[in-house]
Amino acid sequence: MNLHDFEAVWKRQELPRGAEADLAALHATFATKNRKLAATLLVRDLAEASAGIFVAAVMGFVGWKLGPTAWPVAVAVALVLGVTGVFLAERVRAHRHKLGVEATMLAKLDADIAELGHQRRLLLSLWKWYLAPLAAAIVILCLTIRAHLPAWSPGRDPWFIGGYFLLMAALMVVVGWMNRQAVRRRIEPRLVELEKLRSDLLSS
Amino acid sequence: MSHAAETEARFATWLAEYGGIIHKITRAYAVRDVDQAELLQEIRLQLWRSLPAFRAEAKVSTWIYRVSLNTAMTWRRDAAARTRWIEPDADVTHVPTGAATPAETADQAEVVARLYAAIHAMADFDRALVLLLLDGLAYREIAEVTGLTENHVGVALTRARKRLTELLKGISHELA
Numbered sequence: 001m002n003l004h005d006f007e008a009v010w011k012r013q014e015l016p017r018g019a020e021a022d023l024a025a026l027h028a029t030f031a032t033k034n035r036k037l038a039a040t041l042l043v044r045d046l047a048e049a050s051a052g053i054f055v056a057a058v059m060g061f062v063g064w065k066l067g068p069t070a071w072p073v074a075v076a077v078a079l080v081l082g083v084t085g086v087f088l089a090e091r092v093r094a095h096r097h098k099l100g101v102e103a104t105m106l107a108k109l110d111a112d113i114a115e116l117g118h119q120r121r122l123l124l125s126l127w128k129w130y131l132a133p134l135a136a137a138i139v140i141l142c143l144t145i146r147a148h149l150p151a152w153s154p155g156r157d158p159w160f161i162g163g164y165f166l167l168m169a170a171l172m173v174v175v176g177w178m179n180r181q182a183v184r185r186r187i188e189p190r191l192v193e194l195e196k197l198r199s200d201l202l203s204s
Numbered sequence: 205m206s207h208a209a210e211t212e213a214r215f216a217t218w219l220a221e222y223g224g225i226i227h228k229i230t231r232a233y234a235v236r237d238v239d240q241a242e243l244l245q246e247i248r249l250q251l252w253r254s255l256p257a258f259r260a261e262a263k264v265s266t267w268i269y270r271v272s273l274n275t276a277m278t279w280r281r282d283a284a285a286r287t288r289w290i291e292p293d294a295d296v297t298h299v300p301t302g303a304a305t306p307a308e309t310a311d312q313a314e315v316v317a318r319l320y321a322a323i324h325a326m327a328d329f330d331r332a333l334v335l336l337l338l339d340g341l342a343y344r345e346i347a348e349v350t351g352l353t354e355n356h357v358g359v360a361l362t363r364a365r366k367r368l369t370e371l372l373k374g375i376s377h378e379l380a
Binding site for chain 2: 001003006007009010011012013015016026027029030033100101102103104105106107108190193197200201202203
């Protein structure tokens with residue numbers, strides 16, 4: 001048998017008719033999956049946005065209570081809102097740039113590689129756009145509060161504030177490390193796999 | 205008839221007309237019955253979901269090939285991430301022929317089953333190329349599905365054909 005014979009047998013194979021598809025069931029599954037996905041995304045986006053807005057509101061309230069001399073708190077609030085804005089902008093960007101499954105295989109693969117590469121860069125630069133602004137906001141807030149505390153308050157003790165900053169720094173190092181691990185364990189292997197697929201497709 | 209009802213009727217017609225394409229892709233990318241059923245459902249869902257994006261300038265079959273192959277490859281990658289195995293190493297010489305329908309002769313069913321086993325042993329894109337080749341698509345149509353240039357399709361098909369021939373060598377001799 002040669003390839004033409006195989007092709008002939010292949011074309012003669014008996015296939016089930018597609019009409020067996022139960023459209024009502026398909027419709028129901030589609031609606032359920034869509035509802036679940038939409039609810040998950042809404043909860044996630046709301047949680048991320050509201051967490052940032054809540055922290056900014058608490059900071060703003062503290063600044064307002066301290067009075068006009070606590071103006072640096074406004075900078076801290078702006079930093080927190082900036083981080084929240086980046087989160088939301090990312091969600092919108094990812095949604096807009098997502099290529100549908102009806103694209104050509106190469107275009108879909110390129111889009112998937114580009115998206116994974118973008119996520120990898122975002123997570124590896126977490127220090128720049130997430131941790132550093134949050135750290136700066138925490139430092140500004142703490143130092144402003146400290147300046148308004150009475151002289152006898154333990155909060156003015158350099159050891160107390162130094163210890164607090166150290167704790168925050170350690171927490172941020174852990175967050176950074178966890179994200180790097182996620183890149184190494186989940187994103188990079190997937191990226192390698194997709195790039196291999198691409199090179200398979202394009203290799204001659 | 206409302207627009208939604210029209211769309212639904214059109215979709216049902218296409219599923220009936222091109223269901224064979226989906227079935228072959230499903231069988232080529234998933235081995236176990238349970239996986240095939242899951243993949244089939246996922247492909248139908250993705251087709252339904254991407255229906256509004258379908259433009260009449262493209263052939264329906266091209267759209268179905270694109271959506272089905274993209275979905276199958278993504279499904280395989282996701283399944284591989286979920287479980288350590290999707291399918292055992294394909295053994296081209298010993299394959300069950302149970303998937304064949306009664307209308308197929310025993311020999312023909314065995315050849316088809318071995319073709320699928322050979323396809324299972326290939327890399328994801330080669331699978332797609334071989335499926336498109338065996339379905340008799342022209343280079344231009346394969347280029348429209350894959351996004352490769354026609355020249356590149358020629359080169360890639362030569363490689364895929366060679367690999368398929370190697371995998372089927374034993375059975376070619378047996379059935380000669």
